[in-house]
Amino acid sequence: MMKRCSNENLLIEADDAFLDDMVASICATYEDSKGINHIEGFNLPNKSEVEDILSNLMEIVFPGFAGKKILSLRTVKYNVGETLSDIYTKLSDQIMRAMRYNCAMDHCDDCDTPALTEHAVRSLISALPEIRDTMKLDVRAAYDGDPAAKSLDEIILSYPGVKAITIQRFAHILYLENVPLIPRILCEYAHSTTGIDIHPGARLGEAVFIDHGTGVVVGETTVLGDNVKLYQGVTLGALSFPKDSTGKIIKGAKRHPTLENNVTVYAGATILGDIVIGEDSVIGGNVWLTESCAPDSKITIQTPDLKKF
Numbered sequence: 033m034m035k036r037c038s039n040e041n042l043l044i045e046a047d048d049a050f051l052d053d054m055v056a057s058i059c060a061t062y063e064d065s066k067g068i069n070h071i072e073g074f075n076l077p078n079k080s081e082v083e084d085i086l087s088n089l090m091e092i093v094f095p096g097f098a099g100k101k102i103l104s105l106r107t108v109k110y111n112v113g114e115t116l117s118d119i120y121t122k123l124s125d126q127i128m129r130a131m132r133y134n135c136a137m138d139h140c141d142d143c144d145t146p147a148l149t150e151h152a153v154r155s156l157i158s159a160l161p162e163i164r165d166t167m168k169l170d171v172r173a174a175y176d177g178d179p180a181a182k183s184l185d186e187i188i189l190s191y192p193g194v195k196a197i198t199i200q201r202f203a204h205i206l207y208l209e210n211v212p213l214i215p216r217i218l219c220e221y222a223h224s225t226t227g228i229d230i231h232p233g234a235r236l237g238e239a240v241f242i243d244h245g246t247g248v249v250v251g252e253t254t255v256l257g258d259n260v261k262l263y264q265g266v267t268l269g270a271l272s273f274p275k276d277s278t279g280k281i282i283k284g285a286k287r288h289p290t291l292e293n294n295v296t297v298y299a300g301a302t303i304l305g306d307i308v309i310g311e312d313s314v315i316g317g318n319v320w321l322t323e324s325c326a327p328d329s330k331i332t333i334q335t336p337d338l339k340k341f
Contacts, residue, residue: 269288287305
């Protein structure tokens with residue numbers, strides 16, 4: 033018994049030494065400036081708070097679908113007022129954090145973060161009526177474009193494309209207001225829950241429909257016209273990245289496709305670069321396209337050579 037206790041004490045001492053060494057080694061990696069630690073900095077936006085704000089935004093756009101409250105037309109203005117007040121308070125806090133972080137990163141001494149925050153919050157809240165009107169068209173496009181759809185309610189409750197597009201429309205407003213971090217948090221949340229990756233910078237027209245949606249990627253400078261339909265696995269990406277004289281990538285340059293009105297892109301197609309797909313065109317499944325095409329084009333891959341054995 034005495035010998036066993038002695039061994040246990042030696043093991044505890046060895047574990048303590050091991051953990052002490054590892055703590056020192058890990059903390060040493062925090063002392064560099066390689067950009068993956070945020071210690072002694074401003075508080076960053078809180079992802080769970082941002083997702084809570086998103087839940088309230090979805091409740092404003094699709095009232096009654098989130099199951100939060102029992103609504104009636106007689107009392108809905110009070111529900112909306114309460115929800116908007118919550119959005120305003122929480123969003124102001126999160127955007128203030130993001131703005132302060134941005135000023136610190138840019139070493140800016142004259143950033144009016146309260147004014148920038150207020151403008152961004154008001155811009156998003158002011159856009160909600162227009163976003164609601166646009167989402168009515170998006171939901172209708174999904175219903176008209178999918179013969180399997182049974183009702184508008186089913187689409188709002190279950191279609192991942194509608195969820196991803198709605199969230200991107202919120203994020204796009206904040207992107208235009210140059211709010212750091214939060215637009216990407218929103219769109220990456222949509223990506224993780226729907227499988228659809230739409231950058232907050234992409235410009236979406238009205239009545240956009242993403243059917244099935246898994247694996248769809250829409251890059252930052254993509255422009256989608258009205259009545260555009262995308263199927264699963266579609267990539268609207270960059271062919272190459274323009275660089276400056278020092279070889280660094282030029283941020284923000286137009287490098288993704290523009291799809292004009294009434295374009296349909298079928299499953300697995302890849303469209304790359306700053307090209308224009310003319311209105312009323314159809315891009316077939318698995319097409320690889322890096323050149324612009326005129327309106328009313330129909331582009332498909334070669335028909336497979338079928339052989340009987």
